[in-house]
Amino acid sequence: MASLTEFFNRQESENLKGISHKNNIIKRNIIAHMALNGECTLSELTKELHISVPTITKLVQELVSENIVTDLGKVETPGGRRPNVFGLASSAIYFAGVNIGRDEMSFLISDLQNNIVKEESCPDFELQDRPQCLEKICSKIEQFIESCGVDRSKILGMGVSISGRVNPDTGRSYRYFTSSEESLSQIIETRIGIRVLLENDTRARCYAEYTTSKSQNERDVLYLHLGRGLAIGIVMDGKLYYGKSGFAGEFGHIPFFDNEIICACGKKGCLETEVSGIAIEEKFRKLVSQGVNTILRDKYNANEPIRIDDIIEAAKRDDNLSIELIEEVGEKAGKAVAFLINTFNPEAVIVGGNLAEAGDYLMLPLKSATNKYSLNLVYKDTKFRLSKMGQSASAWGAAMLIRNQILGLA
Template sequence: MAEQHQIFEVFSDENASGVAYKNKALKRSLINFLDQGGNTTITELSRELNISVPKTTSLVNELIEDGLVKDYGKVDSTGGRRASMYGLVSDACFFVGVDVKRYYINLGLLDFKKQLVTMTEKVPYKLENTQESLNQLLEIIKGFIADLPVDETKVLSIGINLSGRISNTTGYSYSYFHFQEEPLSIIIQREIGIQTFLENDSKAMAYGEFCCGEVHNEKNVLFVNMDYGIGLGILIDGKVYYGKSGFSGEFGHIPFFDNQIICYCGKKGCLETEASGASLIRNFKEKIAQGSTSNALRKNKQIDDITLLDIIHAANHEDMLSIELLADIGEKIGRGLAMLINIFNPELLILGGTLSETGDYLRLPIRSALNKYSLSLVNSDTQLKLSKLGEKAGVMGSCLIARNKILSI
């Protein structure tokens, strides 16, 4: 099997010029075609790339030597000699995805043919803007890579999702771990030794869902990440919309309410202040202080230690307080989403993130609010679905983004 540096050579234009540069570009085009269309013949590749059959054969043979492509055998033909089918090699290389939540981390390994090889869910972790929290994140990633069932040298890149403002082009994080002048991606890459890319968590989850979840032929889709905050991924005409600086989708920070609650962003009245996981926990604590009871406080759980997962677990076990609070924030989220539907007129609206695990307890009040507050002609054209991937959405998204970055270098 080809060594890592040989594979990297295909995706790098360093020290390449003239014919060598053109050949690398053609190889990447060939790989992208196989990536999109699956196994195919030399003749079809030649036609698609608009180059001669001998040239295509030469490029394919070089990619076979690199370990990226293989001959999958003959295909039946209507006449003449049977042609060989060529396709990507699953275990040629791999990509790691790291989805960082507020209190845990999900990690996964993707192969070259975009299949999830392994995934580790809900590794305990507390996301804080401290050096200690960053160090713990690095140790968790190192531990995951050390335990992988594949050779570490075959891991070409890592994708890491963080909440808040992330520049996926420069690798800077403006919400977490911005302690040094260098991009966070470079700091992590130097520590781990594998090329690293950053992405906003909601965009990564949306991308995972767009590629591998509920999206089929739809071209205009909104994905709502309902967690401690509220994020948004936007698909317009089949492409993820980033905005000029890459910070699109800050849905949770629309000044929706006339209240004095200070949001995490520092402003008052944001949608997140009354329609998010953080507001759900705050309301839960207030109700308990007023004398309400809940089975979320099981096993001597202290009120100050309550997390979103505790309330979700309680709701899914018919805890009335949790269900009532979910209905309240669902109605408010629905009002916000009604505004987005009126603006974007999407084909599909996907509810994802941790809160979506409550199913109809959140979906039904959101649906009711959409019917009430959005224009009926627009609303009737929009499907409302729960995330198909669930916890896998962020991991799949970060793996695929890490893969795409390498393939497009």
């Protein structure tokens, strides 16, 4: 067999014909089936893939010899011959995930079964729409790939997530690094030499949340990301929803308020202008400048930056101003979520992002307002839960998505 990279990245349009081409397709289907369903026997593969026993036996043995599939030995049965069970070898194939955040980059390597085997972060970073920043992004990715301890030839793809409007099909960001004729995914792919999928950070995190925490019956889920900005990820019938151009989920930019606050998108009154970490930070500074008391006054007087994480920590220490601002955002967010669940009728709403760290200070007013402004039957049908994932969620989701694309699971 050709190298793993050639094997999985080979396009159907290439001039591959005959038995060899057919067998390669069956092999990929075997790997995809095991990735989705776990360990299985040859008879189970034969039944699920509708391939003859001799062909399945031959191709599985080839995958075993190529160290992609592992023979796990005999499985116990009520009687008769005990069949061998086979599963994917976790160390055969890896995928990289990268999240390009506003003030931090995170990196990870995951195996065939979506387990994280290596992760790092780079806090010394600021996302700017400048060529120097793009150069730093590529350099940091290259450094991680070189030092991650995984054979580079086994890393078949890399998912890269970034904030703002992103079209995964074209590989373009419509907010950052737009001056080049090449798409952002092409630029990184050429530099690093690994196949790249570009994805929106909230959508990538939504997929990671859905994949790792969903119950068996959940098929329609909304992920509400309350960080310094505001966005949603949408899962419909078990799949991410993108919209025509890949821009679905820009919930923070609906005209929700009759105010004169200019949003980052250039319009006034967007939901994000009052329901976001940035909105809390700005209101906090304004109120402190007017003399409102807070345990963060010394930090303010010293002209040190006060971020949403500082305000959340102050709320946990019973700072009244911080608690009031977070609860106010929770109430406004809940009214907006009522609109969402009335529209989509999801099974679950997952709340993540920096503000999720505020716990009940955010969730109690959010759920109360959602209950008040939504249809009663819809609210009762919707579960609410806080994200339990860490900072690596977007990078992990991006790695899962490139894995699915390469294995044909998308």
